[in-house]
Amino acid sequence: MSFIDTIVQGVLLGGLYALFAAGLSLVFGIMRLVNLAHGDLIVLAAFLILLLTSALGLNPFLAALIAAPLMFLTGWGLQYFVLNRTLGKDVLPPLLVTFGISIVLQNGLLEAFSADSRRVSIGALESASIGVGSLNIGLMPLMTFLSALAVIFGLNQLIYRTALGRAFRATSDDIVTAGLMGIRPQRVFAMATGLAMVVVTIAALYLGTRANFDPTSGPSRLIYAFEAVIIGGLGSLWGTLAGGVILGVAQTLGAAVNPEWQILAGHLAFLTVLVIKPRGLFPRAVD
Amino acid sequence: MSIAIPSFKVETRSGTSSLAALAAVAGLALAIAAPLIVSRSVVQDLFFILTMLVLAQNWNLLAGYAGLISVGQQVFVGFGAYAMFGAVILAGVDPIVAILIAGALSALLAIPTAFFTFRLQGPYFAIGTWVVAEVVRLLLAQWKALGGGTGTSLPREATKDMAGVDIVRDLFGMKAAAASDALTYWIALLLALATIGFIYRLLRSKQGLGLAAVRDNEQTARAVGVDARRMKALVYVATAYVTGLAGALIYVQKARISPDAAFSVTDWTAYVIFIVVIGGIGTIEGPIVGVVLFFLLQKLFADFGSWYLLVLGLIGILVMLFSPRGLWGLFSDRTGIQLFPVRRKLIDGPLAHMPKGGPNG
Structure with missing residues (x-):
């Protein structure tokens, strides 16, 4: 049964990677x-949540609710005032900036x-689990995965059903x-990055409550996100979820x-997919 | 009846570049004599500058000329260093010979690496190179004979009895440690000069023109017969070779290795990128200006720890946003001075003297 248990844990971990990757995928699409600071922005959001929980004694979920609009503004401003200047035919400036x-x-x-x-401590939730048959599924990993499903479903609805999504696709x-x-493409881009930062905040909530993080944790989060995007295939958010799950497993x-x-093992899975497809x-x- | 063929020739050389060449000869003489003149710590500083310059020139060739933006060049520094350690510790090879072996092995590593990363375009290539660097780091961290995750040291005798150390010691009456520092410094100097010479010659050659054409417009370059993929692959392998040599050389001097240090993104890629970007990407002079500035900033602000890197990052961002051709680009645009001119100019041709408008004027 431990094999099935391992697979289930991997699938749930994949939800976290899909959350890391969804923002990256959205912005690239x-x-x-490609925002090389994506992982560091996740860690920034995690510290913001930590600050809100430790300084104000807030529940982490409430803290994430407050952090999300702040991160949206950060992303909006970053894109509008800095990154928009770098966009063009040359890929060098956005990468280096x-x-x-x-x-x-x-x-x-x-x-x-x-x-x-x-x-980030979440008290009793941390170790809570539900038993399914002989399996023990942690409540937080399950919530992470369900959140990833919800985020990707929501983003797809937004992109294909709303006026803003139409503007995204048109641009x-x-x-x-x-x-x-x-x-106005400049504003559309700023909205997209702002939105990506809201997703980043959700990812940060689960990153921060699941495991330890420190200021240098960003680059490896970026790499996992990137691997999930490439495994899943560019431009498909559900593909990104599948990529995250494959990486997690x-x-x-x-x-x-x-x-x-x-x-x-995760890197090797990524390289294998890169060679085959x-x-x-x-x-x-x-493209 | 004869048709007058206008005589013109194409040159890249300029007056200032000839003058600079003279000054360079004098500078070179000083640089060679440095270990006999200055103290050991200054020699070590110069060694650091030269090896960073080699890494920067290579990254510049890769990103600035071949359009291959890599954030994973630390893979060749680390792999070269580990190859050298392996050759010295496991096979008992002399460190100087081990450096050469390390360079060759790094070039070999570049072939499977390119197999993976060349499937990715532009920004994805960048992160792909990073993933490959992580894979190689994690694999080498499993190698227990070289200390696994915690690393190991070079045996003291290896660097003391390195080929040439006793000659230097006897010739100049130095202590063994100073002699080995002097020797690694001279190798670094040689490597830096050879790298700059190689890149300069490459850029002035037909291949260099092809490379610039690929960078400026890949489709058009391919349409006129430049084999873009082959050019890029060759540059990638060549820079891997030199970067591997530099990595091995750096670790002969450091004499202590660990996977995290040898594959450090900050030390071998972030610093290098900032040196090139601040100095001026896409020029040979840029990394030289950049490395000198980088060294001065580090001497002044190294005590401030992460503030120093933070400021370096900010300067890099500002330069990229407001002066993408870097400090040397600013200087060169104002003065027209080029020390390593690689731009083609028409001399004495009819086209050069027609003061009229239009695309050819």
Whole structure:
């Protein structure tokens, strides 16, 4: 039964990776921007939640509810005032500027919070679990996975059912024509990054309550997010969820063999997919 | 009846570049003599500057000319260092020879690496190189003979009895430690000069023109017969070779290795990117300016710990936003001075002297 247990844990872990990846996928889909600071922004949000829970004694879920609009504003401003200037034919400026932001965030957090590992405490929920047959499923991992489902369902509804989503798709397809139709691409991009930061806050809530994190945790979160996006295939949010699940299962299987192999097994799964299907398992975008 | 063929030739050389060449010869003489003139700690500082310069020139060739933006070049630093450690500790090879082996092995590693990463485009290539670096780091951390996750040290005799150390010691009457520092410094100097010479020659050659064409517009370059993929792959392997050499050399001097240090993104990629970006990406002079500035900033602000990196990151962002061609680009645009001119100019041709408008004017 331990094999099935490992798979289930892996699938649930995949939900967390899908949450990491959804924001990255959204931003790339709309403006072809890969934000190298994505992982550090997740860690920033986690520290924000930690600050709100420890300083004001708030429940972490309530803290995330307060952190979300703050992160939205951060993302909106970052995109509108900084990243929009870097967008263009050349891929160098956005990469190097977001890389710079990543270094600035890491070291800023180091100065503010020191290098200690932190964790957001959620009391009894932390160890709560429900039994399904002979399996014990942790309540928090289950909530993480359900949140990932909800976030991806919500984002898909937003993209395909609302006026804002139409603007997202139009700008993504043809920025010049979208501009002629009265859409302001600069604002659409800012909205998209702001929205991605709300998803980042949800990811940060589960990151912070599930395991320890410190100011240098960002880059590996970015790598997991990136792997989930590539495994799933560019442009498909459900594909990203599948990518996260594959990554999560590979990691827990690797860890079951030897704890030192957890991360390595995930990377190897990613490289395997890259060789067999370079465009990912469920590609949607043509570019 | 004869047709007058206008005589013109294409040059890249300029007056200032010839003058600079003279100054460079004088500077070179000083640089070679440095271990005999200055103290050991200064030699170590110079060694650090030179090795960072080699890494920066390589990253610049990769990102600034071949359009391959990698944030995973630490893989070749770390792998080169580990290859050197392996050769010295497990096979008893002399460290100097081990450096050469490390370079060759790094170039070999670049082939499977490229197999994976070249499937990814632009920004995804960047993160792909990072993943590969993580994989190699995690694999080497499993290698118990070289200390596993905690790392190991070079045996003291290895660096003391390194080929050439006793000659330097006897010739200049140095202590063994100073002689080995002097030796690694000279190798670093040689490596830096060879790297700059190689890149300069490459950029002035037909291949260099092809490379610039691929960077500026890949489709058009391919349409006129430049094999873009092959050019990029060659540059990738060549930079892996030199980066591996530099990594091995750095760790001969450090004499202590651990996976986290040898594959550090901050030390071997972030610093290098900031050196190139602040100095001026896409020029040979840029990394030179960048590395000197980087060293001065580090000497002044190293005590401030993470504030230093934070400020370096901010400067990098500001330069990229407001002066994407870096400090050297600013200087060169104002003065027209180029020390390593690689831009093609028409001399004495009819096109050069027609003061009229239009696309050719």
